[in-house]
Amino acid sequence: MKKTENMVWRFFASVRLALFTLLILATTSVIGTLIPQKNPLDFYIESFGQRTAQFFQLLDVPDMYNSWWFLSLLSLFSINLIVCTIDRLPNVWQMVVLNNLETDPERLEKMPQRQLFHARGSTADLTETAIALLAKNGWKAAHEHKPDGSLIFSQKTPWSRLGVYAVHLSILVIFAGAIIGSLLGFKAGVMIPEGSASDTVYESGTGTPIPLGFTVQCDDFNVAYYADGATPKEFRSILTVQENGKTTIDKRSIIVNDPLNYKGITFYQSSYEPMQGFNVVITNTNTKASQSFQIPFGQKISWTEGGIDFGIINQEVRSRMGDVNRLKVWFSDGQGEPSIFWMDNNAIQTITNPAATYEFAASQVYATGLQVAKDPGVWTVYAGCTLMLIGLYVAFFLSHRRIWVYITNEENGDRCRILVCGASSKNKIAFEKEFAALIQGFTNDSSFQNA
Amino acid sequence: MNSSQLLGITTFAYLFSAVLYIAILVFRAKKIGLFATLVTAAAFLVNTAGIGLRWYESHQMGIGYAPLSNMYESLVFFAWSIALVYLFMEIRYKNRLLGAFSMPFAALAMILAGLKNPDIKPLIPALQSNWLIAHVITCFIGYAAFAVASGMGIMYLVKDRKTDKTAGPLIASLPELKVIDDIIHKTLVFGFLWLTAGIITGAVWANSAWGTYWSWDPKETWSLITWFIYAATLHARFTRGWGGRRIAWLAIGGFVSVMFTYYGVNYLLSGLHSYGGN
Numbered sequence: 001m002k003k004t005e006n007m008v009w010r011f012f013a014s015v016r017l018a019l020f021t022l023l024i025l026a027t028t029s030v031i032g033t034l035i036p037q038k039n040p041l042d043f044y045i046e047s048f049g050q051r052t053a054q055f056f057q058l059l060d061v062p063d064m065y066n067s068w069w070f071l072s073l074l075s076l077f078s079i080n081l082i083v084c085t086i087d088r089l090p091n092v093w094q095m096v097v098l099n100n101l102e103t104d105p106e107r108l109e110k111m112p113q114r115q116l117f118h119a120r121g122s123t124a125d126l127t128e129t130a131i132a133l134l135a136k137n138g139w140k141a142a143h144e145h146k147p148d149g150s151l152i153f154s155q156k157t158p159w160s161r162l163g164v165y166a167v168h169l170s171i172l173v174i175f176a177g178a179i180i181g182s183l184l185g186f187k188a189g190v191m192i193p194e195g196s197a198s199d200t201v202y203e204s205g206t207g208t209p210i211p212l213g214f215t216v217q218c219d220d221f222n223v224a225y226y227a228d229g230a231t232p233k234e235f236r237s238i239l240t241v242q243e244n245g246k247t248t249i250d251k252r253s254i255i256v257n258d259p260l261n262y263k264g265i266t267f268y269q270s271s272y273e274p275m276q277g278f279n280v281v282i283t284n285t286n287t288k289a290s291q292s293f294q295i296p297f298g299q300k301i302s303w304t305e306g307g308i309d310f311g312i313i314n315q316e317v318r319s320r321m322g323d324v325n326r327l328k329v330w331f332s333d334g335q336g337e338p339s340i341f342w343m344d345n346n347a348i349q350t351i352t353n354p355a356a357t358y359e360f361a362a363s364q365v366y367a368t369g370l371q372v373a374k375d376p377g378v379w380t381v382y383a384g385c386t387l388m389l390i391g392l393y394v395a396f397f398l399s400h401r402r403i404w405v406y407i408t409n410e411e412n413g414d415r416c417r418i419l420v421c422g423a424s425s426k427n428k429i430a431f432e433k434e435f436a437a438l439i440q441g442f443t444n445d446s447s448f449q450n451a
Numbered sequence: 452m453n454s455s456q457l458l459g460i461t462t463f464a465y466l467f468s469a470v471l472y473i474a475i476l477v478f479r480a481k482k483i484g485l486f487a488t489l490v491t492a493a494a495f496l497v498n499t500a501g502i503g504l505r506w507y508e509s510h511q512m513g514i515g516y517a518p519l520s521n522m523y524e525s526l527v528f529f530a531w532s533i534a535l536v537y538l539f540m541e542i543r544y545k546n547r548l549l550g551a552f553s554m555p556f557a558a559l560a561m562i563l564a565g566l567k568n569p570d571i572k573p574l575i576p577a578l579q580s581n582w583l584i585a586h587v588i589t590c591f592i593g594y595a596a597f598a599v600a601s602g603m604g605i606m607y608l609v610k611d612r613k614t615d616k617t618a619g620p621l622i623a624s625l626p627e628l629k630v631i632d633d634i635i636h637k638t639l640v641f642g643f644l645w646l647t648a649g650i651i652t653g654a655v656w657a658n659s660a661w662g663t664y665w666s667w668d669p670k671e672t673w674s675l676i677t678w679f680i681y682a683a684t685l686h687a688r689f690t691r692g693w694g695g696r697r698i699a700w701l702a703i704g705g706f707v708s709v710m711f712t713y714y715g716v717n718y719l720l721s722g723l724h725s726y727g728g729n
Binding site: 015016018019022023025026029030032033034037065178187226227228231232233234235255256257258259266268269270371372373375378381382385388389392393396429 | 513514572573575576577579580582633640641643644647648651654655658659660661662663664665667669672673675676679680682683686687690691716720
């Protein structure tokens with residue numbers, strides 16, 4: 001029993017499994033980039049035929065990144081990471097906190113980097129000199145008296161050994177964030193016409209209504225174009241949030257890349273839809289009387305108090321979507337000939353009549369398309385990403401470097417034997433140079449003689 | 452002088468630089484070494500000036516943006532990154548033979564850019580984000596490192612194949628296999644860090660624009676596939692002691708995946724990054 005347990009543990013802790021999982025994940029991920037994802041069944045039948053489509057259905061290919069087998073692979077990957085970490089971390093931690101002043105002198109003689117010196121003087125004096133030399137080269141040292149002399153030790157970034165585990169942990173943190181997001185969050189969308197409000201959004205894919213607990217009103221929506229007249233420059237919605245009859249956010253404008261967040265729910269500018277209708281504001285500049293209307297296309301409207309009849313009798317659209325570029329207005333205040341004119345959408349036209357001067361403002365009614373997301377896991381994911389970058393930097397570019405200086409009295413005479421040695425957890429070539437510089441420092445000091 | 456002209460000159464200068472480095476290798480013409488370095492450095496400066504001028508020109512047109520937002524601009528920046536990574540390696544390893552296996556990539560990137568439309572087009576709303584700049588810079592420094600690593604992989608295989616037989620002086624002049632292996636490893640590690648940063652900045656940008664940091668669109672997925680390949684490569688080396696030919700092949704294979712992520716996805720698959728194909 002013990003043996004099988006051990007074998008199972010070895011299996012899940014192995015790097016072989018990690019390599020296998022990484023390559024299987026890489027290979028299977030390709031499938032979803034070749035076969036379009038999340039389309040209705042009919043699409044697959046049409047593109048691949050009945051039998052293949054059924055086969056796809058069986059293996060969840062149309063939504064493979066959420067399929068049981070892909071999630072199982074990711075779970076296997078996570079278990080591998082966890083078991084591997086539990087398996088190795090204790091030993092690595094031992095190396096980080098190890099008291100290197102207790103290193104067995106015999107092991108010092110076998111360190112990858114070594115240099116032997118001789119010197120006259122007491123171990124105490126030489127210890128002091130050596131510590132000063134180390135400090136001069138950037139090595140802060142501690143020392144301990146030994147029965148036969150003295151051992152000095154200095155190290156740099158022992159914690160860099162943990163870098164690789166920080167990276168492994170960061171992957172698990174990112175997964176945790178993704179799970180939090182998928183369990184407690186949602187992705188949804190809603191179209192809100194200008195002047196309207198909504199307290200419900202609709203889940204992406206399923207269309208399930210999700211109540212917000214507050215209402216979002218679209219006060220205004222505008223598309224701005226570049227000078228070429230075709231490339232959109234900016235989509236901007238003005239949103240007002242009301243909760244329990246109170247306005248909690250008043251006329252906040254959102255654009256793509258600058259969403260609105262309210263109570264953990266974020267509203268992203270994502271699309272728009274031109275509607276069949278216009279917002280019209282008429283102002284009599286003499287009497288200062290003003291009135292706004294939301295009117296349909298091609299219908300005669302009366303403003304009785306102002307004594308005005310008007311309507312929009314023609315329109316010129318910019319695109320197949322139906323965005324109105326210019327509109328033709330019929331306007332009469334009952335005095336003389338009615339005015340008929342073309343004006344730009346979203347502009348103000350001045351009408352000078354014998355009786356009065358009017359300002360006529362018109363803009364097409366739009367509905368703003370908002371993407372609505374609640375993702376309480378996103379900061380966990382970002383924390384994981386940050387940890388991953390720090391971990392990778394530490395794991396790749398920092399190493400645990402250790403230097404010992406072992407000073408012993410020689411059996412005959414007043415001379416001391418000095419062994420300078422060191423080791424590095426990685427990047428041996430750089431450490432070789434660093435060690436050579438330190439040895440140069442010892443060689444240049446008159447107290448020490450190369451052996 | 453406009454930016455397209457400067458970048459046209461850059462293309463020829465990189466091509467010239469690549470030819471010089473190859474000449475050093477093939478004819479063992481060490482004398483022209485310094486000249487090759489100067490040409491490369493000059494080409495890099497012209498490339499930098501070209502990118503800077505394009506930035507300035509976009510501001511003159513009233514649509515100012517960092518020139519990193521379409522295929523043409525990214526290829527120009529890719530070439531710039533390759534030259535930067537290569538020059539750094541030449542200084543660090545004091546070996547000009549690496550140039551014969553690196554600078555052709557920079558020249559190739561500029562030639563591909565030459566096939567694209569260099570018109571400065573205004574940015575659609577989704578691209579108006581500082582995360583775009585961070586995303587493109589991090590990705591392409593990573594891609595450049597992977598390009599150079601694959602060049603070193605080719606160099607390794609060339610040297611290794613020839614040492615089986617009696618090595619000619621041409622091959623003998625290449626760095627020792629052990630040294631090339633170390634360079635490949637260091638370049639891969641460097642590239643992996645930047646690729647990771649590139650994927651992360653892309654995710655943050657996607658989240659600020661669309662509210663989803665990851666949506667498994669083909670470009671995202673391919674960048675992750677590339678990440679898996681290099682992660683596997685580094686693990687094979689660190690923990691299973693792989694080296695030599697196997698890592699050289701993986702460096703080349705990894706770069707094929709990089710190129711598919713960058714180039715292939717835009718033309719063969721569809722997705723969110725479709726604007727990158729123009």
